[in-house]
Amino acid sequence: MTIFFRHVIVSMAFLGLVACGDTAPKWEPQDMMGGPAEQTSLDTAYARMVDFKATATDDSGKAFYAGPNATVVGAGQQALALCQNGGGANCEVSRLGLTSIEGLNSQGVADVIKSYSDTLTAEAAQAAKAGNIEAANWLAYHYATRGENLAEAERLIKMAMQVQPENPSIQDTYGLILYKQGDYAAAEEALIKANKAAPIAEHLAHFADNAVAMGKRDMARVAYQRAMGANPDPVLSQHIQKQLLALDMGAGAAQQ
Numbered sequence: 001m002t003i004f005f006r007h008v009i010v011s012m013a014f015l016g017l018v019a020c021g022d023t024a025p026k027w028e029p030q031d032m033m034g035g036p037a038e039q040t041s042l043d044t045a046y047a048r049m050v051d052f053k054a055t056a057t058d059d060s061g062k063a064f065y066a067g068p069n070a071t072v073v074g075a076g077q078q079a080l081a082l083c084q085n086g087g088g089a090n091c092e093v094s095r096l097g098l099t100s101i102e103g104l105n106s107q108g109v110a111d112v113i114k115s116y117s118d119t120l121t122a123e124a125a126q127a128a129k130a131g132n133i134e135a136a137n138w139l140a141y142h143y144a145t146r147g148e149n150l151a152e153a154e155r156l157i158k159m160a161m162q163v164q165p166e167n168p169s170i171q172d173t174y175g176l177i178l179y180k181q182g183d184y185a186a187a188e189e190a191l192i193k194a195n196k197a198a199p200i201a202e203h204l205a206h207f208a209d210n211a212v213a214m215g216k217r218d219m220a221r222v223a224y225q226r227a228m229g230a231n232p233d234p235v236l237s238q239h240i241q242k243q244l245l246a247l248d249m250g251a252g253a254a255q256q
Contacts, residue, residue: 052080055095058088066234072097072116081234128156137170144176153177168197172206179210188214201232205238205240212243221247234240 053067054075064082065077076093083091093109094102097116101109127135136156143153157174164170175190191207200223208223224240224247232240 053095054093054097056080056083056088056091057082057094058086059090062086062088063094064088064091070233071120071131073113076113077235078233081238085234085238091224127157133160133163133170137167137173140177141173144173144180147180150177150181154181166197167192168203171197172203175210176206179206179213184210184214199226199230201227201230201240204230205232205236208240208243212247217247 025236053065056064056066056079058064064079064086066078070078073096076096080091080093090169094100096112099112101112104112119152121139124135124139126141128139137160140153140156140160140193143149143156148248153173154177157170157177160167160170161174171190172194174188175194178184178187178190187210188207191203191210194203195207204223204227208220211217211220211223221244222243227240228237228244
């Protein structure tokens with residue numbers, strides 16, 4: 001996750017947030033317009049548990065590489081997004097880690113992905129059980145992004161919050177869990193706290209997703225635009241652009 005937030009953003013850009021109604025606690029302009037926040041990424045160790053690169057190729061054979069600073073599955077998604085964003089035709093992931101998946105049928109590809117995911121999740125679960133807060137945050141986020149095991153995700157993130165209650169990465173994960181549970185008001189409060197401390201692309205996008213769910217469309221649009229200016233990774237960039245298009249078309253953005 002990269003922080004790239006500049007103090008010189010004009011205050012007029014903030015009016016979209018202010019005009020959309022009250023939020024509690026208040027999200028004042030100075031909370032968002034400060035200099036670059038200190039980057040905090042508790043999941044770094046667990047994102048690097050497997051040293052790898054993923055590859056995607058298009059019809060012409062051009063290769064797009066991603067990794068190793070992501071999970072194996074995440075790198076595959078990033079490689080595919082890089083290919084698609086680069087205008088490639090019929091982009092496909094061709095390698096995950098040390099495994100070539102060219103020639104495999106869909107079940108074979110799914111088995112490779114599941115093997116990597118299961119290994120990473122199991123190691124994180126073991127470390128979290130031993131009291132590793134980084135692992136607890138990583139695993140809670142992993143569950144939240146997939147919308148699964150949310151009760152366990154909440155237990156894990158609350159354990160992490162007891163140790164580091166002000167950590168923006170933990171607050172962001174907590175907000176994402178609440179969003180997935182449909183508790184949008186509580187999610188907004190947690191995500192505001194995360195963005196006050198670290199307004200990075202991922203945090204901003206999570207806030208925007210939750211704002212859409214609350215019907216605060218103008219607020220969501222401004223937050224998505226800020227996220228696009230904060231150097232999102234290829235997968236997140238695709239998501240943000242899709243959400244902005246849906247807002248512009250008046251259809252509303254789909255909840256994830």
